[in-house]
Amino acid sequence: MTLKNDLILRAARGxxxxxxxxxxxxxxxxxxxxxxxxxxxxxxxxxxxxxxEFACEVTIQPVDILGVDxxxxxxxxxxxxxxxxxxYQMVEAKGPWFExxxxxxxDIAQLKTAxxxxxxxxxxxxxxxxxxxxxxxxLIGFAGAPWTIFAYMIEGSGSKTFSQAKKFxxxxxxxxxxxxxxxxxxxxxxxxxxxxxxxxxxxxxDSWAGALSPEQYNEFSxxxxxxxxxxxxxxxxxxxxxxxxxxxREMGKLNCNSIGLDWTMDIAESxxxxxxxxxxQGNMDPCLLYADYAVIKKETIKMLKKxxxxxxxxxxxxxxxPDLDKDKVICFVxxxxxxxx
Amino acid sequence: MTLKNDLILRAARGxxxxxxxxxxxxxxxxxxxxxxxxxxxxxxxxxxxxxxEFACEVTIQPVDILGVDxxxxxxxxxxxxxxxxxxYQMVEAKGPWFExxxxxxxDIAQLKTAxxxxxxxxxxxxxxxxxxxxxxxxLIGFAGAPWTIFAYMIEGSGSKTFSQAKKFxxxxxxxxxxxxxxxxxxxxxxxxxxxxxxxxxxxxxDSWAGALSPEQYNEFSxxxxxxxxxxxxxxxxxxxxxxxxxxxREMGKLNCNSIGLDWTMDIAESxxxxxxxxxxQGNMDPCLLYADYAVIKKETIKMLKKxxxxxxxxxxxxxxxPDLDKDKVICFVxxxxxxxx
Numbered sequence: 001m002t003l004k005n006d007l008i009l010r011a012a013r014g015x016x017x018x019x020x021x022x023x024x025x026x027x028x029x030x031x032x033x034x035x036x037x038x039x040x041x042x043x044x045x046x047x048x049x050x051x052x053e054f055a056c057e058v059t060i061q062p063v064d065i066l067g068v069d070x071x072x073x074x075x076x077x078x079x080x081x082x083x084x085x086x087x088y089q090m091v092e093a094k095g096p097w098f099e100x101x102x103x104x105x106x107d108i109a110q111l112k113t114a115x116x117x118x119x120x121x122x123x124x125x126x127x128x129x130x131x132x133x134x135x136x137x138x139l140i141g142f143a144g145a146p147w148t149i150f151a152y153m154i155e156g157s158g159s160k161t162f163s164q165a166k167k168f169x170x171x172x173x174x175x176x177x178x179x180x181x182x183x184x185x186x187x188x189x190x191x192x193x194x195x196x197x198x199x200x201x202x203x204x205x206d207s208w209a210g211a212l213s214p215e216q217y218n219e220f221s222x223x224x225x226x227x228x229x230x231x232x233x234x235x236x237x238x239x240x241x242x243x244x245x246x247x248x249r250e251m252g253k254l255n256c257n258s259i260g261l262d263w264t265m266d267i268a269e270s271x272x273x274x275x276x277x278x279x280x281q282g283n284m285d286p287c288l289l290y291a292d293y294a295v296i297k298k299e300t301i302k303m304l305k306k307x308x309x310x311x312x313x314x315x316x317x318x319x320x321x322p323d324l325d326k327d328k329v330i331c332f333v334x335x336x337x338x339x340x341x
Numbered sequence: 342m343t344l345k346n347d348l349i350l351r352a353a354r355g356x357x358x359x360x361x362x363x364x365x366x367x368x369x370x371x372x373x374x375x376x377x378x379x380x381x382x383x384x385x386x387x388x389x390x391x392x393x394e395f396a397c398e399v400t401i402q403p404v405d406i407l408g409v410d411x412x413x414x415x416x417x418x419x420x421x422x423x424x425x426x427x428x429y430q431m432v433e434a435k436g437p438w439f440e441x442x443x444x445x446x447x448d449i450a451q452l453k454t455a456x457x458x459x460x461x462x463x464x465x466x467x468x469x470x471x472x473x474x475x476x477x478x479x480l481i482g483f484a485g486a487p488w489t490i491f492a493y494m495i496e497g498s499g500s501k502t503f504s505q506a507k508k509f510x511x512x513x514x515x516x517x518x519x520x521x522x523x524x525x526x527x528x529x530x531x532x533x534x535x536x537x538x539x540x541x542x543x544x545x546x547d548s549w550a551g552a553l554s555p556e557q558y559n560e561f562s563x564x565x566x567x568x569x570x571x572x573x574x575x576x577x578x579x580x581x582x583x584x585x586x587x588x589x590r591e592m593g594k595l596n597c598n599s600i601g602l603d604w605t606m607d608i609a610e611s612x613x614x615x616x617x618x619x620x621x622q623g624n625m626d627p628c629l630l631y632a633d634y635a636v637i638k639k640e641t642i643k644m645l646k647k648x649x650x651x652x653x654x655x656x657x658x659x660x661x662x663p664d665l666d667k668d669k670v671i672c673f674v675x676x677x678x679x680x681x682x
Binding site for chain 2: 161163166167169170171210212213214216243245246263264265266285286287288290291292295318321323
């Protein structure tokens with residue numbers, strides 16, 4: 001079974017492509033009325049994530065509606081802490097919330113190392129989606145990077161500063177490493193399960209990378225990302241560490257195919273820092289899609305030219321915001337698909 | 342009247358100093374039991390800001406208790422939007438909230454350009470504090486950078502993404518410039534008033550710098566910071582643009598004395614990017630102060646050595662967090678004061 005459109009996989013591997021491929025972080029979500037309709041039938045976000053039929057349906061929607069070059073499985077990075085023994089709730093307008101958090105060595109000892117069976121609903125959703133996609137475009141699987149998952153497990157919710165999670169790193173570094181290793185082992189199992197179920201590509205999201213100093217990032221985040229890159233290399237892998245401008249040189253040495261950039265990272269400078277062996281993904285400011293069509297087109301073409309024809313997967317520098325207009329998003333996608341170098 | 346301790350002013354001007362000077366962002370605040378005592382007598386944060394006697398008292402506390410080399414006037418960056426016609430409330434555990442926000446050209450036209458009379462309570466607090474300090478250490482005045490103030494005036498509160506403020510930049514750039522100019526004019530008036538009242542040094546806080554792309558930052562933030570630097574040069578001025586790693590080269594060209602660094606910015610790299618004509622301020626991760634005393638000392642000395650003996654004002658890369666232990670903060674300050682190159 002060969003994919004009809006494998007542009008993203010070829011771009012990730014550094015092969016020639018006829019045009020720059022494009023997908024969007026949070027492409028399956030509230031910007032689509034079709035998503036909101038499915039969502040309103042369910043109890044909430046988490047029920048949607050945990051029901052393979054519906055997760056499959058909303059995963060495929062943006063391929064049909066936006067015309068993107070890949071689907072990404074509809075899920076959440078917090079399925080891993082839950083599979084390890086810390087259930088979460090998604091509180092409307094507030095975000096994730098964990099009843100139990102990690103405080104002691106005993107708390108860590110009680111966590112299990114997750115395996116794909118603990119996340120059968122994601123695995124089933126991937127299998128269903130592969131059938132539904134019928135090889136039109138690749139399916140991307142994903143997980144949170146260990147530091148980001150660790151931060152939620154300590155804080156119990158989002159945070160402006162993640163100061164409690166960082167306090168744990170400064171005051172209990174050995175325990176922090178134990179927990180990070182357990183998360184890493186779970187994540188490797190989980191990503192391998194996603195590949196076995198049919199994921200054609202993977203992405204690691206280090207959403208809270210920017211909370212750490214360069215030294216702490218190397219010790220408590222990059223080390224574990226590196227383990228994952230070495231362990232999971234059956235399909236192309238992208239590492240996206242938001243705000244981690246300070247580790248771009250080190251990112252260039254990871255055993256992965258592509259590196260995500262946010263919109264604060266200058267494209268030419270990032271190419272120089274990351275080096276030629278990686279495909280870059282990104283990096284338009286999602287707020288550009290609030291502008292009028294002419295501005296969107298102009299700025300999108302400017303971005304494409306800055307990245308150049310090779311080793312680029314077009315995307316935003318962050319997920320789509322829920323109040324963006326679907327037609328503006330389509331304008332961004334179409335501008336990329338129509339552009340030729 | 343000469344200052345008994347003018348280390349910070351000399352360091353800012355690039356003159357020789359016997360040791361590295363130190364102050365801390367949010368040094369007057371919740372980490373001090375003495376502050377909490379004054380605060381509990383008042384209705385809340387805003388009443389404290391608006392009552393010169395009490396603002397003066399808490400401004401001087403850290404000089405006595407922590408032994409820092411400067412006081413910074415106890416106030417808030419949001420006094421400017423209020424003086425321009427948008428009153429704010431400080432909601433406990435939530436942060437600032439504006440009843441009215443800016444949406445239209447008419448909204449902007451109705452705003453007044455603030456002058457020091459509109460902010461007499463800050464001016465009076467500065468005068469009182471100068472008397473109370475009795476020339477022991479310099480007094481720092483401050484304001485928010487125009488983009489950060491603009492962001493609050495559009496959003497009406499803090500935000501994870503400041504997407505509404507950025508939407509305004511993308512969809513109504515001419516109006517955005519009008520509003521930014523009005524904020525800039527008000528800020529120049531206000532800072533000149535602070536200097537006239539006795540402020541020995543100034544700092545501009547661009548707290549939401551990291552929300553913008555490099556291009557937008559140059560157009561909508563740096564341009565106005567630059568106007569302020571050119572207009573207010575009676576005393577040394579520091580520009581601290583949190584997360585704005587991408588404009589360090591441009592920061593080096595500003596007509597100011599020092600540039601603040603957050604803890605994600607590598608010190609040697611920042612020196613190279615900003616150049617030798619600026620003093621650097623920062624940049625310890627505030628979370629280091631959760632560690633034990635030995636770690637705090639070791640990491641603080643490491644930081645001092647990385648900055649070197651010249652053109653450095655020691656500080657954190659962000660404000661103190663309220664749950665930090667006062668004695669740990671004193672350990673940081675003392676380590677800096679005891680260190681000799």
